Amino acid sequence: MSMKIRLARGGSKKRPHYSIVAADSRMARDGRFIEKLGTYNPLLAKDNEERVKMDLDRAKYWLSHGAQPTDRVARMLENAGVLVKKDRANLKKGVPGKKATARATEKSAKEAALAEAAAAPAPAPVEEPAADEAAAE
Known part of the structure; x- marks a missing residue:
């Protein structure tokens, strides 16, 4: 069974709230999961402690059992110090568009x-002689 640590969306329209879950990769995004590991609220400020709450011990457990984190969850785990930071390069970020x-x-x-x-x-x-000088001559 292939495991993922990913975000499951909750909340109403334009007010997202995510649960960080360990789930079978074949299940739907918001579908059945094995264990809830924490929450993520993107509406809060980036420096707010309540933005990401995660049980790091359980996340380490699932990682040790072969669970693959999604990109967003991997960044959260990197910030928490659980995973080693990866070098990411967005080579097209600085390239201007056609227009x-x-x-x-x-x-x-x-x-x-x-x-x-x-x-x-x-x-x-071109300096032309003044009319007075021309008349005097």
Whole structure:
């Protein structure tokens, strides 16, 4: 039997509340579970102690028996010091999208045109003799 430590959603619409459970991986997300290990309330502030409550001894027990935590639960266990932190790299996080790239190239083209116009020497104005000087001659 393949075991998972995962979140089971509860709460009403737009007011989520999760239970951290050890369950058979074949069961539905909110379906039958073996044991409730704790709770997670994402509506609370990140530094609030009530945000994640978990029985760490039971979580260690299930991990020692081969239960695989989901990504979110693994992060909670890493923060609690039960699991070793993994290096995660979201390589696409800093890459701008199509429209942002198009805007950036458009902006750089405009700036290049302005810089080119400013760098080109302006033609020196031709000084015409004043009307008084022309009449005097």
